[in-house]
Amino acid sequence: MTSPPRIPGRRLLHSPGPTPLPDAVLQAMSNQPMDLADPRVDANIAACELGLKRLLQTDRADVFMYAANGHGVWEAVVENLAAPGESLLVPGTGHFSESWAIQAEALGRQVLRTPWAPGWPIDADAVEQVLRDDRRHTIKAVLAVHTDTAGGVTSDIGALRRAIDAAQHPALLVADVVASLGAAPFAMDTLGVDVAVGASQKGLMCPPGLGFVAVNAVAFGVAERNPAPRFYWDWVRRKHDLSYRKFCGTPPQNMLLGLEAALGLIFAEGLDQVWQRHARLAGAVHAAVQGWRTGGALDFFGQQAASRSVSVTTITLGPGIDVEALRSVARERFQVAIAGGLGPLTGKAFRIGHLGDCNPAMILGAIGGVEAALLCLGVDVGEGGTRRAVASLAQG
Numbered sequence: 005m006t007s008p009p010r011i012p013g014r015r016l017l018h019s020p021g022p023t024p025l026p027d028a029v030l031q032a033m034s035n036q037p038m039d040l041a042d043p044r045v046d047a048n049i050a051a052c053e054l055g056l057k058r059l060l061q062t063d064r065a066d067v068f069m070y071a072a073n074g075h076g077v078w079e080a081v082v083e084n085l086a087a088p089g090e091s092l093l094v095p096g097t098g099h100f101s102e103s104w105a106i107q108a109e110a111l112g113r114q115v116l117r118t119p120w121a122p123g124w125p126i127d128a129d130a131v132e133q134v135l136r137d138d139r140r141h142t143i144k145a146v147l148a149v150h151t152d153t154a155g156g157v158t159s160d161i162g163a164l165r166r167a168i169d170a171a172q173h174p175a176l177l178v179a180d181v182v183a184s185l186g187a188a189p190f191a192m193d194t195l196g197v198d199v200a201v202g203a204s205q206k207g208l209m210c211p212p213g214l215g216f217v218a219v220n221a222v223a224f225g226v227a228e229r230n231p232a233p234r235f236y237w238d239w240v241r242r243k244h245d246l247s248y249r250k251f252c253g254t255p256p257q258n259m260l261l262g263l264e265a266a267l268g269l270i271f272a273e274g275l276d277q278v279w280q281r282h283a284r285l286a287g288a289v290h291a292a293v294q295g296w297r298t299g300g301a302l303d304f305f306g307q308q309a310a311s312r313s314v315s316v317t318t319i320t321l322g323p324g325i326d327v328e329a330l331r332s333v334a335r336e337r338f339q340v341a342i343a344g345g346l347g348p349l350t351g352k353a354f355r356i357g358h359l360g361d362c363n364p365a366m367i368l369g370a371i372g373g374v375e376a377a378l379l380c381l382g383v384d385v386g387e388g389g390t391r392r393a394v395a396s397l398a399q400g
């Protein structure tokens with residue numbers, strides 16, 4: 005079998021997860037595994053737990069990590085917080101809220117939803133109304149996606165806490181920070197979040213395969229009283245000093261070595277600096293879209309500048325433009341990998357990821373590659389995006 009020709013240089017990965025891996029993470033992961041009694045195993049796990057708490061800005065929550073992707077930790081939330089037949093409220097954010105809702109239904113839970121307005125963040129008033137109407141307090145938790153990676157829209161988690169409190173409802177607040185953690189500010193305790201849910205492959209600059217939850221005492225109490233049968237996902241079983249119990253089996257050591265290295269990079273840069281860098285890079289992508297949209301063929305999916313995500317930008321395309329052809333030309337001819345639309349946006353949008361181990365040169369490369377691919381497909385890019393992105397970065 006002949007191998008494909010070598011591609012010189014690096015292909016830029018601008019999917020909103022998986023994201024590029026820093027060399028320090030790759031190197032840490034290339035260490036040999038250790039025997040489970042080696043004290044370095046526990047030290048590594050402790051460093052990851054501590055680092056995740058620091059990143060989530062919580063002194064009050066316990067962290068439980070899983071050899072699982074985001075869907076795994078979604079399942080952990082459902083199995084620990086509600087028994088079969090009990091209710092959960094999933095505010096509409098688009099593809100990812102709906103996927104979580106469908107998963108909870110498949111697990112036998114009742115799911116209430118608030119409507120999703122395409123391109124808009126969660127409607128906190130609608131959440132408050134559903135909770136007020138639930139006079140018997142049957143809803144166990146509000147499962148909110150902070151940044152919906154499909155639409156590139158970030159919702160106000162603090163507004164949901166206020167909505168729950170205003171309705172005087174005991175429902176827990178659960179935030180999915182899979183796409184926002186390590187990119188956008190998030191302070192679990194200050195926001196009044198009871199459970200935060202994350203995964204390794206986006207802002208955390210690790211490969212896919214490690215999911216985690218941070219659980220405060222109130223949520224842990226709900227889990228303790230929840231009769232739902234469960235084993236692998238069970239937080240009560242995992243709250244233990246032994247690493248074999250913490251992971252319900254062998255810890256995913258090389259993932260954890262990578263995560264410790266990634267957390268070290270984030271804290272060495274500084275959390276504020278990490279957030280500012282993401283805002284600046286997102287600003288450059290948004291500036292490029294402003295240029296492209298003057299051609300009339302492309303536009304932002306996110307309707308409100310303030311709620312457009314710092315992690316990913318979703319760009320809608322006019323009829324007749326083949327998204328998969330665009331992705332293929334961008335990837336194969338210009339070495340820029342971008343993502344397509346998901347759910348209702350399939351075939352109608354593409355997405356540029358700008359999170360994780362990302363810098364201005366990578367962003368300019370991505371924008372230039374996408375613009376070149378658009379031109380190859382004969383799409384009118386109006387004033388173009390590249391100059392605007394350069395100007396945005398030069399200012400910021």
Ligand SMILES: Cc1ncc(COP(=O)(O)O)c(C=O)c1O
Nearest residue numbers: 073074075100151153182183203
């Ligand atoms: C916001 C959000 N939540 C959950 C998930 C599901 O994660 P996974 O694909 O790792 O199962 C994703 C995946 O992209 C996501 O973006």
